[in-house]
Amino acid sequence: MTFRDWATETNERVREDGWRGVKESAYEFYVGLWRNVGKRINYGTPIWDEEWDICLVLDACRWDLIPEVDRPYLTNDWKYSVASSSGEWIPKTFDGRDTSDVAYVTANPYSKNLLDASSFALLDEVWEYGFDRDLRTIPADVVTDQALTAWADDPDRMVVHYMQPHHPFVPNPMDQGLPRQEFDSQPWDNVWHKLRKGEVERDEVWDGYVANLEYVLNHVETLLHNADADVLITSDHGNVLGEWGMYAHPDWVPLRSLKRVPWITTRAEDRGDYEPVDHSTREDERIDRDHQLEALGYK
Known part of the structure; x- marks a missing residue:
């Protein structure tokens, strides 16, 4: 957003919302200052710096969320991400790299405009057919099924991008102040x-955030066992919950609390006790990408 765009929106907000509009524009201006810093001071470790066959990306998972859950394969190891948002992480991770041997199974809708499917061994955009209207997100079990289906085709490497623990929080949303709504009703x-x-x-x-991590790990474990x-x-990034006066995960913001992410290496072993379902042939009504981005808090 240019300064002129910001000024125009500010005038409209002040006319419509008065002091609330002033505060909203002041917040956007503050975040914009951080973005200007972030575009000059960039740091972080690419996933390619680690040896792996499968890279599991838990969207918007802060490093300090990990100690809140109990799983034997989890450690407190961490590194700084290359980005502070998914829309920044995807091009920084894949642009300019030979990914012809990589399968990318993703629930994140940003893949639509940022990636070329022909550059990958497989690009499975699960969000296109896996979005759940009631949950207002892409369920983790669908991503696991698609990842195991892709892995059965024997790619050299695979990146699996789950949407959780990114909100909406799937478990007990009413308990976390996130009432379910009709999908096409008022803006989320x-x-x-x-x-x-x-x-x-x-x-x-925070409790909802932890519960959402527990939820996705249940389905991660299905993959780890198969x-x-x-x-x-x-x-890909964390979230800020008020640190430095910011919230969520604005792009190009170089706060360490936002860019510090889990970096856990483990081993998956196939027990052969699960048969994945291929959801890509579903004939359910597909949800418009803009609606999905809104539901996920990107718009």
């Missing part, structure tokens, strides 16, 4: 906006 007011406005408590959001591979578990 995501949890980070609610937290910034003081409409939900930080502890309440493939033979060296595995890296990491994230």
